[in-house]
């Protein structure tokens with residue numbers, strides 16, 4: 167299981183290795199969402215723990231907090247591409263039929279830490295991976311009131327909350 171974890175440290179190294187980490191575009195931290203009870207977060211967690219919310223309350227938090235905050239990030243990142251940002255951007259065009267279950271099969275599957283596939287994703291989409299790693303993932307974690315990923319316990323919020331895992335027997339899941 168552990169090899170499926172999207173390791174923050176390895177990913178950061180991979181990004182540094184391809185030079186993406188040195189580009190300074192983190193100025194898009196303009197989200198205006200007020201932080202709530204959850205300490206120093208920039209993004210508002212639900213008023214009650216996510217796990218206690220029913221489907222309607224989750225949908226409500228998505229439209230009240232998640233979509234406004236995330237659309238701001240995605241628009242700052244790529245305005246031409248995310249002009250119609252909304253539920254389907256994350257949940258896919260069949261969101262309703264799938265009852266908004268995550269991860270979304272419409273998002274690209276991600277490969278394990280250290281795999282050929284992970285290296286390829288970083289090499290082919292350095293800016294996107296950097297945006298996902300340093301902006302989207304921490305924002306979503308805060309918006310859900312979820313725990314940050316912990317290298318030691320290997321628990322917490324990762325890319326795989328949104329993206330599916332690539333299959334274990336996919337050749338790109340192997341180490342180089």
Ligand code: HEC
Nearest residue numbers: 221224225228229232233236252253256266267268327328
């Ligand atoms: C930035 C990405 C993103 C956007 C945009 C988004 N969601 Fe979500 N949504 C998520 C994630 C991630 C989860 C899973 C949270 C978890 O781990 O349980 C989720 C979970 C949900 C759930 C709970 C599903 C379940 O199985 O309990 C509902 C309902 C939902 N979203 C509705 C919506 C609606 C409605 C919209 C548009 C108003 C929307 N979402 C927009 C990321 C997003």
Ligand code: HEC
Nearest residue numbers: 255256274287291294295298299302303306324325327328
């Ligand atoms: C909150 C949900 C969410 C999380 C968490 C998330 N992503 Fe994404 N990811 C998306 C969405 C939405 C897109 C854009 C899909 C599109 O453009 O249609 C995307 C796109 C991508 C792409 C494709 C970029 C391209 O140009 O085609 C890659 C690669 C990617 N993510 C990697 C990651 C990695 C690595 C992580 C963890 C560090 C991560 N994502 C975390 C929602 C998420």
